[in-house]
Amino acid sequence: MPEELIIESDGLRWHHFDDPEDPELVVLAAQYQLHELAIEDCQNTSQRAKLDDYGNHLFFVFNTLHFKEKEEILLIGKLCIFAGDTFVVTVSNGESRTVSHVRSKLKAGADVVRPDRLVHALLDFVCDQFQPLIDLIAEDIAELEASILENPQPSDSIRTFGIKRVLVSLRRVAAAHREIVAQLLRRSPPFVDQQFNLYFRDIYDHLLLALELIESNRDLVLGIIDVNLSATAYRTNEIVKTLTVYATILLPLNLITGFFGMNFEPMPLLHDKIGLPLVCLVMLLTTVMVSRYLRTREW
DSSP states (O other): OOOEEEEESSSOEEEEESOTTOHHHHHHHHHHTOOHHHHHHHHSSOOOOEEEEOSSOEEEEEEEEEEETTTTEEEEEEEEEEEOSSEEEEEESSOOHHHHHHHHHHHTTOOOOSHHHHHHHHHHHHHHTHHHHHHHHHHHHHHHHHHHHHOOOHHHHHHHHHHHHHHHHHHHHHHHHHHHHHHHHTOSSOSSOGGGHHHHHHHHHHHHHHHHHHHHHHHHHHHHHHHHHHHHHHHHHHHHHHHHHHHHHHHHHHHHHHHHTSOOTTOTTSSOTTHHHHHHHHHHHHHHHHHHHHHHTTO
16 A cells, blocks of 8 residues: 555644555655654564654654464564654554554544644554453463363473563563653653643553563463473372382392293202292282382382
């Protein structure tokens, strides 16, 4: 899709590009004096969330979240925003859910008359994605915890480490957006209208809550990893213990049969009629005695 002019009014013009390589972006950059470094950041495939001040405009990078639950993979996209006194330019790599959401709100009658209000609408939708994702991860953690306590499997360990990686990435993104809001609130001269500060503070509070929940879930995941390792070690110990018991019972029998299996002619009881029954009786008694001894030691 070529350049789209979403808002055109006396106080605000909102241009959107869904292709960072669009030649029209270069033309618009010259018109609004957008910095070349910011244009280069738009074209980079990966970029962390940040806020840069270029004097006549601010440059934002917001990270969008896409979670693949089955694979336990968090895909992090980006939305670049140039915000001046009377204009906003957004750039995404392909269709943006954030831009589509705000565009639908405008069609429904939402009043966006200043750049700070438009930036708030975009940032608010981006940050609203944290809570549902955290709730989804919390459900996965509860399911994993129950599975490991009942019957730990090797696949549980792989899934646990996958969730841990997702939480680490999620924490990094949430912390970066929190820093963006903090910079906006303490800028001088202010970008955000003083009467509109409360709305950005509300986003800041939501991000703080998200970070706390992420840390809590991360602690739970670390606890699950410890429990899984302990359960695996316990199962290994039980297996070794069982094998040791069998080996201890069979050792005297092997000793007896090995002794009488030697190829020497003058062996005791070799030609005696009661030799075989006597040896079998000794082996049976030895097995019973060793078993009773192990049982009394609670092995």
